[in-house]
Amino acid sequence: MSLPIIRTVSDLRALTAIWRREGASIAMVPTMGALHEGHLSLVRAALARADRVIVTLFVNPKQFNSAADLAAYPRTEMDDAAKLAPLGAHVLYAPYGDEMYGPGFATTVSVSGVSEGLCGAHRPGHFDGVATVVTKLFLQGGADFAFFGEKDFQQLHVVRRLARDLDIPIEIVGCPTVREPDGLALSSRNVRLSAAERRIAPKLAETLFDTAGRLAEGVPAAAALDAARVALEAGGFDKVEYLELRDEETLAPIEQAEKPARLLAAAWLGETRLIDNVKVMPARLSLDQRTVSQNAELT
Numbered sequence: 245m246s247l248p249i250i251r252t253v254s255d256l257r258a259l260t261a262i263w264r265r266e267g268a269s270i271a272m273v274p275t276m277g278a279l280h281e282g283h284l285s286l287v288r289a290a291l292a293r294a295d296r297v298i299v300t301l302f303v304n305p306k307q308f309n310s311a312a313d314l315a316a317y318p319r320t321e322m323d324d325a326a327k328l329a330p331l332g333a334h335v336l337y338a339p340y341g342d343e344m345y346g347p348g349f350a351t352t353v354s355v356s357g358v359s360e361g362l363c364g365a366h367r368p369g370h371f372d373g374v375a376t377v378v379t380k381l382f383l384q385g386g387a388d389f390a391f392f393g394e395k396d397f398q399q400l401h402v403v404r405r406l407a408r409d410l411d412i413p414i415e416i417v418g419c420p421t422v423r424e425p426d427g428l429a430l431s432s433r434n435v436r437l438s439a440a441e442r443r444i445a446p447k448l449a450e451t452l453f454d455t456a457g458r459l460a461e462g463v464p465a466a467a468a469l470d471a472a473r474v475a476l477e478a479g480g481f482d483k484v485e486y487l488e489l490r491d492e493e494t495l496a497p498i499e500q501a502e503k504p505a506r507l508l509a510a511a512w513l514g515e516t517r518l519i520d521n522v523k524v525m526p527a528r529l530s531l532d533q534r535t536v537s538q539n540a541e542l543t
């Protein structure tokens with residue numbers, strides 16, 4: 245079983261025009277390749293929702309704020325295609341670099357608000373690069389749905405905002421983070437961890453889940469976050485870049501989880517930067533929800 249690979253916008257448009265004439269719905273799964281189970285979970289979700297699925301693979305230079313990071317980014321296109329074919333994805337769109345950014349390219353899509361702080365504060369220009377390439381992919385593919393992972397939670401907010409603001413008729417679907425059995429969120433960059441760093445890495449998810457539990461019980465963010473930083477540093481992380489509690493819907497900073505919230509972190513192990521985030525559901529709200537469903541069962 246092999247998967248067709250398309251390299252140009254005109255070939256992609258010719259294919260989607262045929263699908264449209266057939267009345268098929270179309271989903272897109274944007275990636276930078278080096279596919280793992282996290283990506284494949286997005287493809288499965290897309291296949292469950294739409295008749296045709298385009299997986300995109302483009303290592304977007306505009307979103308890298310470090311030349312070394314870009315140079316080290318894994319490139320495994322043939323392996324990626326081999327993983328996608330058996331799932332039933334319909335096409336891999338892996339455009340040439342100058343197809344995306346031709347001579348004289350001079351446009352930037354910049355989303356304010358949700359792109360500020362967190363990764364936006366530590367990777368200057370990153371979300372402009374993401375927003376620009378995602379806008380281009382959406383306009384090139386003309387899909388009805390696009391699937392993104394919650395692992396990159398701030399990115400998911402940036403993409404939702406740009407689609408809404410630019411009236412791009414596409415539904416953005418967020419999918420849960422896929423984890424290793426020890427809790428580490430799957431990421432293409434995990435291959436850069438040494439054996440010793442890999443043993444420390446799950447401490448990030450473990451600390452986030454523990455801290456989310458404390459925040460859900462009403463512990464103020466300042467105390468819970470201080471304790472989490474100490475736990476990460478004592479656990480072997482070289483640097484905690486950020487560790488913050490944000491509103492789940494608006495991504496605004498909050499002092500206490502009174503509504504559904506997200507706890508988000510980036511931390512360094514040697515040369516590798518890991519990000520992760522978990523939901524914080526205030527215990528009071530989960531109790532209310534349980535009471536509502538128990539009452540519903542009684543009626």
Ligand SMILES: Nc1ncnc2c1ncn2[C@@H]1O[C@H](COP(=O)(O)OP(=O)(O)OP(=O)(O)O)[C@@H](O)[C@H]1O
Nearest residue numbers: 275276277282392393395396421422430431432433
């Ligand atoms: N563990 C995961 N679970 C669910 N979705 C994921 C996971 N990892 C990545 N994704 C999603 O896959 C899409 C493509 O991400 P990308 O190609 O950057 O992979 P990645 O593993 O996040 O790589 P890296 O973080 O090293 O850039 C994004 O929507 C991202 O959120």
Ligand SMILES: CC(C)(CO)[C@@H](O)C(=O)[O-]
Nearest residue numbers: 274275276304374377396
């Ligand atoms: C969305 C994306 C494919 C844009 O290059 C990238 O940021 C990613 O892989 O998450």
Ligand code: BAL
Nearest residue numbers: 276307308370396399
């Ligand atoms: N997964 C987000 C893409 C990046 O780190 O550049």
